Amino acid sequence: MKFKIDKFILSIIIVVLAAYLFPQLGGNSSPLPLAKIGSIGVSLIFFFYGLKLSPEKIKTGLRNWRLHLLVQTCTFLLFPLIILCFYPLIHSEYDKNIWLAFLFLAALPSTVSSSVVMVSMAKGNIPAAIFNASISGLIGIVVTPLWLGLFLNDTAASYDLGEIYTKLIIEVVVPVILGLLLHRFWGSLAQKYNSYLTLFDKSIILLIIYKSFCSSFEDKVFSGIDTLNFVFIAVAVLGLFYVVYFITGFVSNKLGFSTEDKITAQFCGTKKSLVHGTVFAKILFPNPSTMGIIILPIMLFHAFQIFVISFIAAHAGNRKELEFNSITD
Template identity: 90%
Template sequence: MKFKIDKFILSIITVVLTAYFFPQFGGRSSPLPLEKMASVGVSLIFFFYGLKLSPEKIKTGLKNWRLHLLVQACTFLVFPIIILCFYPLIHSEYDKNIWLAFLFLAALPSTVSSSVVMVSMAKGNIPAAIFNASISGLIGIIVTPLWLGLFLNNTGTSYDLGEIYSKLIVEVVVPVIVGLLLHRYWGNLAQKYNSYLTLFDKSIILLIIYKSFASSFEDNVFSGIDTFDFTVIAVAVFGLFYVVYFLSGYISNQLGFSIEDKITAQFCGTKKSLVHGTVFAKILFPNPSTMGIILLPIMLFHAFQIFIISFIATKASNRKEENQVSYVGEK
């Protein structure tokens, strides 16, 4: 089986390397208005996100409520609860920052495009995937800051939920609402040029990643992370994915889901959005030098989820009709 390396992952690696060798364009003394460009770009991302959302499809999708409940519970409860189990292991400021980065990853909403694409490839429940991926981003606007606020406030870090939600309303909620209101007029146009809008989304994400890592390298934030620590973080990311993947599959079996619904539950319930991650990190963590550490787990998770879900989806798509009661993820 042949695999193609995702171009976006290669772009992320290139941007991080560029930030390492040329941090001056993204640091505090940068002559480029990257912060303003990123803010405007974020608002446009969520405007287009709202523009592509179909209120009718969201209403129709509410019918399969058990599947939706499982996906959203995995996304916003199971992931964070697993990370909470490791809270007692924090013994230093360094440990706390790494743990917060994982909590941030765990509290993020699911992806939209890749979830639907992978579910379609695996012959899962595509309408349910569209509904869950779409609604997850809206739920994340409220839930993600709440999870982070519980622990950032306890650690003495300045974290004003009122200010955070004000920024989210201005940069995220209002653009989404405007997009939804204009869906009936420009929705088809947005779908027609979806590939270009996706390219725009990725460009803004790469801009934010560059600025974040440039500031982190400039302030030597990664000086405490050696090869061993990086390996531990990577293994923890992979382990987190697999625990939720198999747990969501087990619960799907107990609920008597069809193979199509089970695929959707496992694929959508284990995904985390790098787009939302970079956008939310920009708002939730105003210190740009710390964002590199915060984004490290989600970038590793993004690369891993694309690789492993692509493999599972390809194998699941080849399943024989008589064996549809079994699922490749159970072997």
């Protein structure tokens, strides 16, 4: 099987390198209004997200409730609980910042597009994948800030849960609702030009990443992360993925799920959204210099999940095809 380098991951690497070489263009003293452009872009991302959501499909998807409950429990409960187990190991401010970055990763919703694509490759339950990936983003608007609020209220004077939800309502909830209301009029156009909208989403995410890393490099936030620490973070991210993947598979077997439902549970229940990660970090962590360290684990997780799940999906898809051929021969 041949692997291609994901273009978006390659773009992220280039953007981070550009931020390292030219931090003055996106730093705190930059004359470019990148923060304002990012805020407007975030609202448009979620407007298009709502525009593409089909209320009818969401209603239909509620039927397979055990599968949905498992996926959302893994996404918003299992992930954070695993990270909470390591809270007693924190002994310094540096440790707490890294731990908070992992808690932020753990509290994020599932990604939409890649989950559905991978489930399709593996011949899983596609309608259930669409439902879970879509509803996960809506749940995350409420749940992600709650998880972070439990540990940021005593460490960050600027963290005000009321203010956070006000920003989320203005920049995220209102655009999503507006998109849902206009779905019946423009939903088909959104689906038709989905590739262009996806390109727009990724462009805004790259802009936010560039802005965040420019400020982080300017303020030398990464000065405490040497090669050994970076490798440790990468290994921890990969380990977190595999622990949740195997637990989800084990529970799926115990619940007697079909192969298709098990694939959907494992693929959707282990994914984390880089889109939500970058836009939520922009709201939850108003200090731009700290955003770089906060979104580092989710960037690594995004790369790993695409690589690992694509390999598993291709293998599962080939196996299903072989089973089908053996039946029809």
